[in-house]
């Protein structure tokens with residue numbers, strides 16, 4: 365399968381950090397999908413033009429990271445800097461400018477009232493950020509909304525439609541148009557394709573790659589499973605229980621996953637080739653019983669599930685440490701020889 369992550373001619377990617385996240389911590393919060401896992405000290409940075417996938421199940425903290433950076437949820441500790449400017453130090457006026465530099469796609473595309481305002485027409489919904497930031501006249505807002513809709517593959521016939529008239533993929537297209545209409549530098553997407561069928565997922569990811577290239581975007585995109593984002597990501601960060609457990613470039617994560625949770629996630633997706641699927645080793649065998657935790661211990665959060673758990677894992681939480689070549693893993697006994705066939709084919 366051809367990788368969708370952009371190596372297209374003309375694509376620019378430089379090492380200057382656009383986003384820096386340092387030791388982000390939040391309280392656990394109740395949400396529609398149950399309790400959201402608190403963030404327990406998450407740090408990473410993103411270069412200009414990079415796409416980083418954040419992968420983890422709904423209570424992993426992946427969505428929480430995006431919500432905090434987008435300003436939708438407060439952090440009780442840690443720092444977020446964009447272009448070297450700390451978001452926490454901004455006054456109201458500067459915060460408005462800051463928000464214009466970030467595009468956000470959140471919500472469930474299967475729900476007609478969740479992702480885009482249900483009372484607005486599509487054209488009004490896309491023009492809304494322009495009106496809020498008072499950057500254009502009414503006529504210019506309208507023209508720019510139509511141009512942006514065309515950019516995401518929705519013709520003039522969609523302008524008067526409302527969310528309930530659209531398919532889930534069309535709702536994601538409208539949400540993307542709303543997110544990029546102010547020409548942001550950073551695009552944050554919370555699980556934009558997790559609930560879509562395979563064809564819809566492919567359409568949205570292809571659009572995302574095109575927008576990233578044409579608009580010189582830096583993208584942070586979350587998903588419950590690596591298969592939903594590895595195609596478009598330069599790097600992937602795997603989260604579990606509010607912590608980062610592994611970070612690797614796309615090919616390394618697919619070919620040499622090192623954390624038992626990453627192996628578990630990757631092996632949960634059947635391979636398209638049945639012969640290859642039947643030959644594949646299953647790395648995860650549940651332990652009879654996890655090592656006992658004593659009072660005062662700080663066990664690894666994956667202890668109860670991990671097939672590789674040892675007594676040390678019950679007393680000492682592993683730190684995220686780099687195994688070399690930019691592949692940090694938080695595990696005392698990482699997989700070193702595993703070669704799990706990728707569900708996406710060759711990287």
Ligand code: SF4
Nearest residue numbers: 664670672677695696
């Ligand atoms: S530290 Fe131990 S329990 Fe945690 S993931 Fe690694 S092997 Fe498993």
